[in-house]
Amino acid sequence: xxxxxxxxxxxxxxxxxxxxxxxxxxxxxTAIQRELETIRLMQSGKGAVEAIASLAEIxxxxxxxxxxxxxxxxxxxxxxxxxxxxLAWQGVAGSGKTYSLKLFSKIAADKGYTVRGFAPSxxxxxxxxxxxxxxxxxxxxxxxxxxxxxxRAPAGKAIWIVDEAGLLSAKDAYALLQ
Numbered sequence: 001x002x003x004x005x006x007x008x009x010x011x012x013x014x015x016x017x018x019x020x021x022x023x024x025x026x027x028x029x030t031a032i033q034r035e036l037e038t039i040r041l042m043q044s045g046k047g048a049v050e051a052i053a054s055l056a057e058i059x060x061x062x063x064x065x066x067x068x069x070x071x072x073x074x075x076x077x078x079x080x081x082x083x084x085x086x087l088a089w090q091g092v093a094g095s096g097k098t099y100s101l102k103l104f105s106k107i108a109a110d111k112g113y114t115v116r117g118f119a120p121s122x123x124x125x126x127x128x129x130x131x132x133x134x135x136x137x138x139x140x141x142x143x144x145x146x147x148x149x150x151x152r153a154p155a156g157k158a159i160w161i162v163d164e165a166g167l168l169s170a171k172d173a174y175a176l177l178q
Contacts, residue, residue, distance in 0.1 A: 034174050041177040045085025052108050052159075053080040061107045072100040079104055086177070088165070101161060102132040108159050118142055119163040120172075128163045136161075139168060143175050 001009075010016055010026060019027040053061075058080050062073065071091070079087050091097045105115040117136030119125040129136035139162065162168070162176065 034170055038174045038177060042086050047083045048085045049083055051081045051083055052111055055081060058107060069096065072096050075100055076104050080107060098131045105132060105134050113157050113159050115159045117161045117163060120167040124164045134161060139172055139176060
């Protein structure tokens with residue numbers, strides 16, 4: 001298709017909504033609705049679960065971890081003590097997120113949780129499995145074969161870690177939250 005044909009198709013479309021007129025960006029009502037539903041799913045998970053561990057339990061596990069930065073320690077503590085179903089960690093490459101996830105998942109496993117990892121690509125999933133010692137697979141495999149890949153833990157005793165979640169499409173992120 002030529003650029004002119006594409007521009008004409010955009011102008012003729014009844015489905016496209018101009019999202020940013022200055023940058024020529026468009027969206028659809030379906031995409032907006034999916035984003036709103038994703039936000040609703042995330043908000044419905046606030047305060048929906050019990051904390052995994054108490055501060056005293058976490059401190060006992062991390063007693064010999066003298067190399068943790070304050071940010072790593074805080075991320076582990078907040079995640080294990082949170083009552084929210086969905087949490088996000090953000091940090092620059094090399095900041096120790098994977099090492100922290102390894103410690104987080106060990107404490108969670110010691111408390112009876114099944115921890116599984118997922119990532120947008122096979123390479124990222126293998127990296128997570130290798131570095132954090134978490135059984136991992138692709139998000140696509142989870143979405144395609146839900147019944148085969150869901151953790152076999154009692155309800156409420158499973159943790160899914162999604163590495164590189166920012167690389168997921170909005171459609172896949174929504175499907176994952178569902």
